[in-house]
Amino acid sequence: MTHHSRNFLPLGDFKPADQWQTHVNSIFYGIQGPGIHDHFQTYVSRDHRLAHALAEDFFAVARAQGPASSPLIVQEWGVGNGNLAACFLARLRELDGEGKVYPRTRYVLCDYSREILDGTRVNALLQEHAGRFSAALMDAEGTDCFKPRSVCKILSNEIWDDLAAKALLKHDGLLLEEYLQPFLEPAAVDMDFEEFRTLFLNRDLDALKKLPPFLHAIHWERSYQRVDIGDWPYAGTIRSLMDRAEEDIPIPVNIGAFAALERALRLLAGENQGYCGFDYGMFSMRELNEAGRPYFNLYGGQYTFMVNFELLAEVGKAAGFKTVEKDYQRRYVGQRLGENLLSVVEIVRTHPRIAEMPPWDRDALMLGTLHALNGTYKSPYKRILEYPVAPGTPKKQRKEIARLAGTLNPRGVPDTVAYVTASETFAVLKQLQRLGYRERDLRRTFEDPEQTIAFVYMKFQ
Ligand SMILES: C[S@@+](CC[C@H](N)C(=O)[O-])C[C@H]1O[C@@H](n2cnc3c(N)ncnc32)[C@H](O)[C@@H]1O
Structure with missing residues (x-):
């Protein structure tokens, strides 16, 4: 094992993958804020085409629904630098020459990182829409801080891959769950290792923010342990997917995204435009069953799980959504541009x-x-x-x-x-x-x- 040859010390015990993944991610966003985009770009962090496609869809439906005075609340979950919000609102204002939809729209930027929300304040393009948007600190997987049935549309880009995910694999017909354990070389931190371990385990963001970057240097050990998934959410839906899975291929189970779907269901109003999410991962059973394909990613220390879209669609239906659409993102945006x-x-x-x-x-x-x-x-x-x-x-x-x-x-x-x-x-x-x-x-x-x-x-x- 690599960590023996390089003087790695454990930062904690072996735990189910979702527990460590969400732990390091909350540290990653909590200490970086908008600096996250030094580590990765997304399809909305600078580009406008995805945001414009969403605004065009939103406008077409809102206009067709006719005149009303009630506000149209749009929530975005996991907002990064606020560019999706800025481009969405700019395109909406441009389309809405008659002033019927844009003035009624209230865009709420929702994120669980104060650092990230503060960072959107320096987005000059977004500031042009002052009065049309607000920020809310919230955990997409958590319990509700908004009024039920009050939201017209929910958007998210690349958040499901950050939310809690477990990995399962089938071996000799049994289900095994992935466990992770983080290791770090003491030399990677400029302080007493025990003290550092305490800050890391307690997620002491103020103290961790002051240290030189360390998340990228974490080495992850993995193991698989037999599991009874009886108490997992949507256990029946997961079991039926695992019946169709090939042996010995890790299959992500994005339980945090399931919780986000349930939350969306509670928040969406009677007449709503649904929850539109974009992310990356395996489209269907064919891709899930491809031997050797990746299932997680590390960007500058952030730990993401690829999304199992097949399972997410089935969970969406089981949770109570009436319609579930799934398409390639490139095609979704391309169709709006006609090529x-x-x-x-x-x-x-x-x-x-x-x-x-x-x-x-x-x-x-x-x-x-x-x-x-x-x-x-x-x-x-x-x-x-x-x-x-x-x-x-x-x-x-x-x-x-x-x-x-x-x-x-x-x-x-x-x-x-x-x-x-x-x-x-x-x-x-x-x-x-x-x-x-x-x-x-x-x-x-x-x-x-x-x-x-x-x-x-x-x-x-
Ligand atoms: C990969 S970034 C994507 C940012 C932006 N949507 C984009 O595509 O550029 C993930 C975002 O989700 C936020 N986030 C991660 N987990 C969250 C959670 N449990 N609840 C709310 N926000 C979360 C992060 O703070 C960050 O802003």
Whole structure:
């Protein structure tokens, strides 16, 4: 075991995976605030297309429902830097020339991290909608602090993967549950290890915030233990899915997302627009049963579980939702724009030489691709895409990368994961070919079926 050779010491005991996962995640968000986006980007943290698609759907239904004076409460759960809220409200205001829907809308940014909610205050785009939005400290898995049947629409992006999840696997017909134990090298913390362990176990955010970053250095040991799932929520639904699961493949059971669905059901008003959530994971039984596929992720110390969308859909129905929609996120957004789309990283991955490129050449390719796409792409928002030079980049390439990054158009593609359409891409095909892309690969990828781990849209109503 790796931890023996590297002087790792345990930070606690072996516990079911969900217990440690939620423990480290609350520390991660509690000490970082909006700095989380230094560790990962999401499809809404800088891009606007997903937010606009949601606003367009919301507007179409609200307008069709006709005049009313009651407020339309939209809640977003797990808000990050507030960009989804800002772009949703901006698009809604733009669509609502007659002033029938936007003035009635109250957008509530809900998050369990005070640090995160405070961070949204510096979002200038969001501040343009002062009076239309408010912030609420709440745990998506917790008990209710809002009035039942008061909310018109609930949104979330990449929160289900953060919420409590267990992992089950079937072995010789028996069910085994994953247990985790965190380890850290004492040298990774600049203080007495016992004292640190106490701060970590007590989630002392104020003290942990002052320490040099340590979450990324945690080493996780895993083991599987026999379990009786009789007292788990939706045990019957889980059992029936496990009957269809292949042996020895870890299957996430996102119990925190189940609790969030129940909460949404209680909060949604009689006439409502449902709960729309986006996340990444396994779309159906076919992907769940693919041997060797990943089922968790670590980003800068944050511990996420991929979402078992098959099970989530079944739990949604069992919980009492009348309709459950499931589609690929790319298709959901693409349908609103009337064409296929890809994120820029997916375009870059089609480059025939990407696999053999050193990291700095990949950075230069990404930047060259952004410059090419900016020949046609026009963002409704002005923002500078920061692209720092990675440590270890040789001097000559540093200069070139800094030059390319410094000359990006602020009205261009806003992010390396931003969605671009097929027509935006093929309009600059010549420039892309000059960078080494092949038309055939690009066309195929725009049409491609999704990968085993995919970004997925779900709506519960
Ligand atoms: C991966 S970030 C995504 C942020 C944003 N939705 C985005 O896509 O950029 C997850 C967000 O959910 C929040 N969060 C995590 N667990 C939560 C919980 N149990 N209740 C409420 N918010 C939670 C975090 O503080 C963070 O803002």
